[in-house]
Amino acid sequence: MRRGSLLRLVVKRLAAALPALFAVIVVTFLLMRAMPGDPAVYFAGLSATREAIEQVRQKLGLDRSLPEQFVLYLRDLARGDLGQSITTGQTVAYEIATRLPASLELTLFALVLALAVALPLGILAATRPGSWVDHLSRVLTTAGVSLPTFFTGLLLIYVFYYLLGWAPAPLGRLDSVWSPPPRISGLFTLDSLLAGDAALLGACLKQLVLPAVTMALFVMAPIARMTRASMLGALGSDFIRTARASGLTRGTVLYRYAFRNAMLPVVTTLGMVFSFMLGANVLVEKVFAWPGVGSYALDALVASDYAPVQGFVLTMASLYVLLNLVIDVLYGLIDPRVRIEA
Amino acid sequence: MRIARLLVTLFVVGGLAGHAAAQGRSDTLIVVTESGPNSMDIHGVGTNRPAYQASWNIYDRLMTFGVKTLPDGSRMYDYQSLKPELAESWQMAADGTSVTFKLRKDARFHDGTPVSAKDVKWSFDRAVTVGGFPTFQMKAGSLEKPEQFEVVDDTTFRVKFLRKDRFTMPDLAVPVPVIIHSELAKKHATAQDPWALEWLKTNVAASGAYKLESWKPGMETIYVRNEDWKSGPLPKIRRVIVREVPSAGNRRAMLERGDADVSFDLPPKDFSEMAKAGKVAVVSHPVENAHAYVGMNVTKPPFNNAKARQAVAYAIPYETIYSTALFGRGTLVTGNLIAVNTFGYDAKASPYRTDLAKAKQLMAEAGYPSGFETTLSFDMGFATTNEPMAVLLQESLAQIGIKTTINKIPGSNWRNMLLKKEMPLYINAFGGWLNFPEYFFFWNYHSQNAVFNTMSYQNPAMDKLIDAARFETDPKKYAEEVRGFLKLALDDVPRVAVYQPNLDVAMQKTIKGYQYWFHRQLDYRQLAKD
Numbered sequence: 034m035r036r037g038s039l040l041r042l043v044v045k046r047l048a049a050a051l052p053a054l055f056a057v058i059v060v061t062f063l064l065m066r067a068m069p070g071d072p073a074v075y076f077a078g079l080s081a082t083r084e085a086i087e088q089v090r091q092k093l094g095l096d097r098s099l100p101e102q103f104v105l106y107l108r109d110l111a112r113g114d115l116g117q118s119i120t121t122g123q124t125v126a127y128e129i130a131t132r133l134p135a136s137l138e139l140t141l142f143a144l145v146l147a148l149a150v151a152l153p154l155g156i157l158a159a160t161r162p163g164s165w166v167d168h169l170s171r172v173l174t175t176a177g178v179s180l181p182t183f184f185t186g187l188l189l190i191y192v193f194y195y196l197l198g199w200a201p202a203p204l205g206r207l208d209s210v211w212s213p214p215p216r217i218s219g220l221f222t223l224d225s226l227l228a229g230d231a232a233l234l235g236a237c238l239k240q241l242v243l244p245a246v247t248m249a250l251f252v253m254a255p256i257a258r259m260t261r262a263s264m265l266g267a268l269g270s271d272f273i274r275t276a277r278a279s280g281l282t283r284g285t286v287l288y289r290y291a292f293r294n295a296m297l298p299v300v301t302t303l304g305m306v307f308s309f310m311l312g313a314n315v316l317v318e319k320v321f322a323w324p325g326v327g328s329y330a331l332d333a334l335v336a337s338d339y340a341p342v343q344g345f346v347l348t349m350a351s352l353y354v355l356l357n358l359v360i361d362v363l364y365g366l367i368d369p370r371v372r373i374e375a
Numbered sequence: 376m377r378i379a380r381l382l383v384t385l386f387v388v389g390g391l392a393g394h395a396a397a398q399g400r401s402d403t404l405i406v407v408t409e410s411g412p413n414s415m416d417i418h419g420v421g422t423n424r425p426a427y428q429a430s431w432n433i434y435d436r437l438m439t440f441g442v443k444t445l446p447d448g449s450r451m452y453d454y455q456s457l458k459p460e461l462a463e464s465w466q467m468a469a470d471g472t473s474v475t476f477k478l479r480k481d482a483r484f485h486d487g488t489p490v491s492a493k494d495v496k497w498s499f500d501r502a503v504t505v506g507g508f509p510t511f512q513m514k515a516g517s518l519e520k521p522e523q524f525e526v527v528d529d530t531t532f533r534v535k536f537l538r539k540d541r542f543t544m545p546d547l548a549v550p551v552p553v554i555i556h557s558e559l560a561k562k563h564a565t566a567q568d569p570w571a572l573e574w575l576k577t578n579v580a581a582s583g584a585y586k587l588e589s590w591k592p593g594m595e596t597i598y599v600r601n602e603d604w605k606s607g608p609l610p611k612i613r614r615v616i617v618r619e620v621p622s623a624g625n626r627r628a629m630l631e632r633g634d635a636d637v638s639f640d641l642p643p644k645d646f647s648e649m650a651k652a653g654k655v656a657v658v659s660h661p662v663e664n665a666h667a668y669v670g671m672n673v674t675k676p677p678f679n680n681a682k683a684r685q686a687v688a689y690a691i692p693y694e695t696i697y698s699t700a701l702f703g704r705g706t707l708v709t710g711n712l713i714a715v716n717t718f719g720y721d722a723k724a725s726p727y728r729t730d731l732a733k734a735k736q737l738m739a740e741a742g743y744p745s746g747f748e749t750t751l752s753f754d755m756g757f758a759t760t761n762e763p764m765a766v767l768l769q770e771s772l773a774q775i776g777i778k779t780t781i782n783k784i785p786g787s788n789w790r791n792m793l794l795k796k797e798m799p800l801y802i803n804a805f806g807g808w809l810n811f812p813e814y815f816f817f818w819n820y821h822s823q824n825a826v827f828n829t830m831s832y833q834n835p836a837m838d839k840l841i842d843a844a845r846f847e848t849d850p851k852k853y854a855e856e857v858r859g860f861l862k863l864a865l866d867d868v869p870r871v872a873v874y875q876p877n878l879d880v881a882m883q884k885t886i887k888g889y890q891y892w893f894h895r896q897l898d899y900r901q902l903a904k905d
């Protein structure tokens with residue numbers, strides 16, 4: 034019964050997302066073409082004559098009318114072909130398939146790290162408002178969010194790589210002496226674990242630590258603030274007073290009743306933070322030479338390379354749809370009272 | 376707490392392993408670069424500059440340039456001497472209408488197939504046919520039609536000249552005319568793609584000194600020496616790892632820590648500081664036939680007026696730009712158009728210097744005693760030097776009554792804007808591969824109005840001098856013609872050269888053999904590591 038309704042929910046939500054995805058496709062397509070750059074001029078090279086530019090325009094198919102280009106684009110999409118990136122010379126599908134796991138791995142790692150610090154900090158701050166823990170949490174989170182990520186990243190590199198020599202050179206996912214693990218999930222840490230290669234896992238983790246800490250510092254703030262606020266709300270509510278009056282232990286009151294009720298807004302925040310981190314950590318990727326999707330899309334945008342940007346936005350939009358669905362399902366698990374209608 | 380301990384452990388372990396890897400072996404070279412190649416095919420559409428480096432080291436050309444040592448002990452290619460690469464010798468026809476190349480009999484492609492004249496023909500036919508940059512560059516040396524290329528026998532190849540052009544021979548030694556394994560490439564050609572552009576973008580069919588070991592676009596490219604290379608002395612470096620590190624700060628940190636061997640593309644400030652600190656070697660060469668300049672659109676008021684243009688030339692704060700925007704990493708040229716290492720250079724040629732009184736007087740003579748308003752544009756892609764330069768220029772021009780609004784243009788749109796030729800006042804740079812003054816003037820000042828003639832300058836007297844010099848055989852007359860077009864360009868001053876940029880490279884002191892190339896890419900074949 035429950036499983037049936039869950040399945041119905043998933044199918045209904047996915048169907049409802051289709052028009053939104055189509056709208057995303059149309060808008061991205063039009064926006065890219067409305068931008069001032071001209072890809073034909075850009076890719077024809079510095080020395081291009083007008084004829085050379087027209088030749089390139091023809092090769093790129095940009096001499097056709099907009100509706101014609103759009104129909105061709107849709108036809109390719111229907112075949113699962115996201116097109117080819119001119120800046121990197123690879124197909125967009127290949128690039129996204131290799132770069133999305135890199136971004137996912139970094140984001141997940143940073144998120145776990147941020148949660149590990151921000152949740153306890155938020156709970157402690159809520160149980161002792163006005164205490165030193167509360168102030169510490171405020172200072173930490175304010176500092177984390179107000180320092181731009183590229184600054185924190187460069188600072189960490191300067192201290193831990195340049196001065197102390199503890200961290201490896203900021204060279205992306207894996208030092209070139211290693212070869213990546215056989216691809217299963219695309220996440221290097223998980224794949225090396227699956228391959229049972231501890232040394233390789235260590236090498237991957239080493240590369241991950243600094244960028245993950247940089248990102249975690251930045252996203253700790255909203256998580257800790259949200260945890261604190263919703264914990265304060267929960268702790269002040271009637272059912273907690275009742276629980277306390279009934280003589281339940283402090284731990285039970287705090288974790289089973291207050292925290293579980295305070296989780297909903299935190300999960301919502303997490304969803305937002307996650308989607309934000311995945312696509313918008315361009316600066317972290319640039320600083321650590323991390324081959325993620327964000328820097329890929331930005332480079333393509335700067336070069337007015339249409340296909341990668343369109344592919345990126347479409348992938349991101351699909352991911353958001355999935356993510357929102359997961360969060361809605363989580364809602365139901367955390368709080369059975371929540372009924373989600375598609 | 377436990378997490379903190381875990382982190383510390385990871386850092387420590389990281390530090391140890393990181394170091395072991397970085398020490399490297401003496402026959403492995405680690406290069407760090409801002410961005411890497413996007414193609415292995417120099418003839419492809421949208422092939423970027425780092426791809427020239429890949430192509431240069433993987434492919435062979437018929438000829439290459441010799442080397443000369445400069446007074447400061449540094450080495451550079453010698454544009455006056457052509458040396459054999461795939462061709463072991465060549466012979467000019469007695470009537471001067473063709474050249475015949477003898478190919479090396481022992482030259483092999485990476486798969487072992489002998490290199491033959493039909494490969495050369497296929498490759499050259501491809502370069503003049505595919506359009507875009509390669510075709511343009513071939514044309515610059517009067518190499519325009521497949522009919523010019525003739526297979527005499529397996530190892531003999533002839534190029535017929537369309538006209539007597541002194542650029543033809545050197546143009547056969549630039550990065551474009553690479554020799555491709557035609558049989559291999561043709562296997563991957565299709566009806567729509569007869570030149571196998573698609574396949575050669577990501578695959579190699581070459582005979583050069585290095586083989587492509589692995590290529591991860593956006594991350595790293597690894598090359599390994601071709602042990603059977605016969606077109607020159609076997610390179611000393613066995614393996615080259617080129618890592619893409621987008622952040623300039625990190626590239627510098629890696630060099631200073633000894634984790635990288637070579638880096639180009641650092642901001643001038645970094646090169647200047649590293650040269651002073653002396654930890655790593657910084658080698659500089661003035662880029663030939665190149666300058667950064669202030670351009671003016673001569674088709675529209677106020678810059679259709681030569682006096683107004685001269686006023687700008689007297690108002691540019693040359694010295695300040697040179698020291699604060701460029702940190703002295705270049706050569707100050709105060710208006711002079713022929714570069715220090717190009718034929719016809721004359722330190723006293725330019726009358727211009729910073730003289731605001733004179734500039735004001737010229738403004739009055741031009742009919743703008745109270746000045747005018749305009750916009751000053753620059754390419755954001757080179758904001759490190761362009762932005763301070765624009766601000767200094769704005770400040771100085773304000774003093775002679777020219778009020779400017781700064782217009783920052785994103786790199787992707789810059790070429791588009793240049794092509795439209797509508798910007799009234801802008802900062803730009805130019806560099807030519809072939810180091811001849813008339814080559815520079817032909818692209819920048821000729822009425823053919825190429826994209827590099829950003830000022831839309833058109834003057835029949837100028838064209839006559841450039842065309843005459845281009846095909847001049849009498850050295851005396853040639854020198855006169857060069858002086859002639861230089862003077863004309865300085866008097867009319869549609870653009871004002873401000874400085875000649877340097878090609879700076881930072882490397883470990885153990886790296887030997889570096890030499891400057893006009894294409895400004897690293898040639899792994901000459902390097903050695905102590």
